[in-house]
Amino acid sequence: MVFVRKVKTASGATAVQLAEYAGGRDRVIEHLGSAHTEAELAVLLDLAHAKLHEGQDELDLDWARPVSGAPVVQAQASQLLIHAIRSAWNRLGFNEIGDEAFFSLVLARLVEPTSKVDSLRVLTELGYEAPHRNTFTATMKRCATRGYRDVIATKCFAHAATAGDVTLCLYDVTTLYFEAEHEDDLRKVGYSKERRVDPQVVVGLLVDRHGFPLEIGCFEGNRAETATIVPIVRQFADRHNLADIAIVADAGMLSMANLHALDEAGLRFIVGSRVTKAPADLGLFLPEVGVSEPAADEQHA
Structure with a gap:
């Protein structure tokens, strides 16, 4: 049976999903989004229940009730959080690396430490355009061959020496x-x-x-x-x-x-x-x- 599932994420948001119980565990059918406020959660739950009963026939009882369409979430994004992390990234000079995929992987893992593959989900929930998972694999190889650690270590030292x-x-x-x-x-x-x-x-x-x-x-x-x-x-x-x-x-x-x-x-x-x-x-x-x-x-x- 398909049901509406609410799950707390590591970032403190509430993920709303359609899931079914199969093989001894919950299997996610569709991820509808993550809510950071009660209002966002209410919208996502309405959307989930609309999808849950989609296509089911209703008795025409001609009850006097307001008619309204199901709420539709067009998009959501944690722009303030993304902006804060990118600002700190640029202020420390890490943007000298010039690798947007590397930044997106760091962004995802700061919000919710997880695997490279699952980082795609985190970025999607943030409203950030996630690269392909193969891009993350290529990025990790570039980290080693292009000396990303040396660049970051140098920038960290410069910041610490200046600030203290x-x-x-x-x-x-x-x-x-x-x-x-x-x-x-x-x-x-x-x-x-x-x-x-x-x-x-x-x-x-x-x-x-x-x-x-x-x-x-x-x-x-x-x-x-x-x-x-x-x-x-x-x-x-x-x-x-x-x-x-x-x-x-x-x-x-x-x-x-x-x-x-x-x-x-x-x-x-x-x-x-x-x-x-x-x-x-x-x-x-x-x-x-x-x-x-x-x-x-x-x-x-």
């Missing part, structure tokens, strides 16, 4: 899993923060003190977190010819190899550690770099 400073940077990692059966050279099963056993990648992100992104890196899913911080920091420092920066990281990044690598690169660092563990860590590292170990009363301050 980059003498203090914060680093952390996360994991992104894939619903794939087999591993490859990058997507591998490893320690998952979500306790999953799917192939995944490890993503490292370096931000300024306000949380603005400066550098990002992607690693094999089975790489240890402690093995990601030094490559990202070195990549960032080399890209912008920096020498005097301090890196803040949590206890997950704490390893003797990392502390030595950051120190040898002439970079300052602040590493969070549990109070009970900190004296032992400092006791191993500080004497090696010519710093005396804190006194007992200082350790527990």
Whole structure:
């Protein structure tokens, strides 16, 4: 049986669809649109019920009632949202990339993080003319061959350096899993923060003190977190010819190899550690770099 289905989207809108229950799940027959207000929702629901009963005969009871045609939604678009995102895109200088398909993919994923194919639905709901899905595939290839990441990283640094400073940077990692059966050279099963056993990648992100992104890196899913911080920091420092920066990281990044690598690169660092563990860590590292170990009363301050 066909029924009217309302679904909340990640952007907070309410999608109205005609669907049927088949094979143990709801199958969408037609997507009628997404409503952001009660008025838009009422119009879409009227349209859905009109389509649901379309072509059905009615008894001519000659009741005195106003006659009106079914509401028809000609078009809808989230112009203000699109304008706000494009304005920020241009203000940061990302438009230098000159790839409209790449912008549309970023737009879709900012509104609702999803797959390349499903991004077409998101763009359609926004009222934005979506490219063909093959165009998205070609765009992702251009990202790698034309150095989009380098362009964006340079623009992000320029913005952060102008708006504030980059003498203090914060680093952390996360994991992104894939619903794939087999591993490859990058997507591998490893320690998952979500306790999953799917192939995944490890993503490292370096931000300024306000949380603005400066550098990002992607690693094999089975790489240890402690093995990601030094490559990202070195990549960032080399890209912008920096020498005097301090890196803040949590206890997950704490390893003797990392502390030595950051120190040898002439970079300052602040590493969070549990109070009970900190004296032992400092006791191993500080004497090696010519710093005396804190006194007992200082350790527990």
